[in-house]
Amino acid sequence: MHDQRFKNIHQFIACVQTGSFTEAGKRLHLSPSAISKAIQALEQRLACRLFERTTRTLQLTDAGNTYYETCLQILRQLTETETALQLSQDLPTGKVALALPETFGKVVVLPILCSLMQRYPELRLTLHFSDTLLELEQEKIDIAVRIGGGIPLAIQEGFQHFGYEKMVFCASPSFIKEYGMPATLSDLCAQHIVGYQAQNGQMKPWIIPTDNPPQAWHPSHYRLIVNNTDAHLMAVSHGIGVAQLPYWLIKEKLERGELVLILPQVKLEGLPLTLRYKAAQQSSPKIQAVLNALHTLSLVN
Numbered sequence: 001m002h003d004q005r006f007k008n009i010h011q012f013i014a015c016v017q018t019g020s021f022t023e024a025g026k027r028l029h030l031s032p033s034a035i036s037k038a039i040q041a042l043e044q045r046l047a048c049r050l051f052e053r054t055t056r057t058l059q060l061t062d063a064g065n066t067y068y069e070t071c072l073q074i075l076r077q078l079t080e081t082e083t084a085l086q087l088s089q090d091l092p093t094g095k096v097a098l099a100l101p102e103t104f105g106k107v108v109v110l111p112i113l114c115s116l117m118q119r120y121p122e123l124r125l126t127l128h129f130s131d132t133l134l135e136l137e138q139e140k141i142d143i144a145v146r147i148g149g150g151i152p153l154a155i156q157e158g159f160q161h162f163g164y165e166k167m168v169f170c171a172s173p174s175f176i177k178e179y180g181m182p183a184t185l186s187d188l189c190a191q192h193i194v195g196y197q198a199q200n201g202q203m204k205p206w207i208i209p210t211d212n213p214p215q216a217w218h219p220s221h222y223r224l225i226v227n228n229t230d231a232h233l234m235a236v237s238h239g240i241g242v243a244q245l246p247y248w249l250i251k252e253k254l255e256r257g258e259l260v261l262i263l264p265q266v267k268l269e270g271l272p273l274t275l276r277y278k279a280a281q282q283s284s285p286k287i288q289a290v291l292n293a294l295h296t297l298s299l300v301n
Helices: 009-018 021-028 032-046 062-090 102-119 173-179 185-189 229-237 247-255 285-299
Strands: 051-053 058-060 094-100 123-129 143-147 157-171 194-196 206-208 215-217 224-226 243-246 260-262 268-278
Touching (some): 009 021, 094 102, 206 268
Antiparallel strands (some): 051 058, 157 260, 206 215
């Protein structure tokens, strides 16, 4: 319902600030007679005089001055409210669904997202931990963090590449104490090996440095084969054998002395680390906030 109390306020304020109907009309692109009629209508509705009129100037009455101050206060509050609402639209709020690799998501990505949520309390995240590659549209995923290739990029998807996993050779101190520290790549390949079998049944090869480029090498023997990353790490930590693992996975165990690097000078690029997201949502504050936070993934190695 239209509130008559707001009618003619702008004309009244313009008259006070310019001192005449003519100048007020110029400011509002209205004729002086239109301004005069607006003031008369306002005074009639309020049942009091707002101005003392002379041939050259307009002077506020006491009632007019009170009304003017009230109008300014209302407009200031309105401006402050509008500004606050506009700023709130720029803050990340609402729901974002992410697909994350099982172990990488827990070890590396989750701490980043928890820090982001502490910074923006109105952000609501749904995290799907799985090594299965999910279709964004089909699974209602907004952002997917992926290690390796997989599903071709859809037309409506955005893409960011953050580099590659850094692969290193490692073993437990107890294993090194019992079998000795391999001094060469040949020594390393002759050790007991803990291997990883992917979900498709294929064994994950070692990446071996050659002149150019590095080559994939499949050991001919394994002491233990696992199909789970956590189990892979646990077996190596318990001294079962040597393994080639991503640096992000063993970083904390290296710092605690639970694992040691073998041939530390040999650091090879593993699988690519990428982000996919719905391109149409990229400008959304909540999506942009998550993408910006995930930029730190380039530093995990």
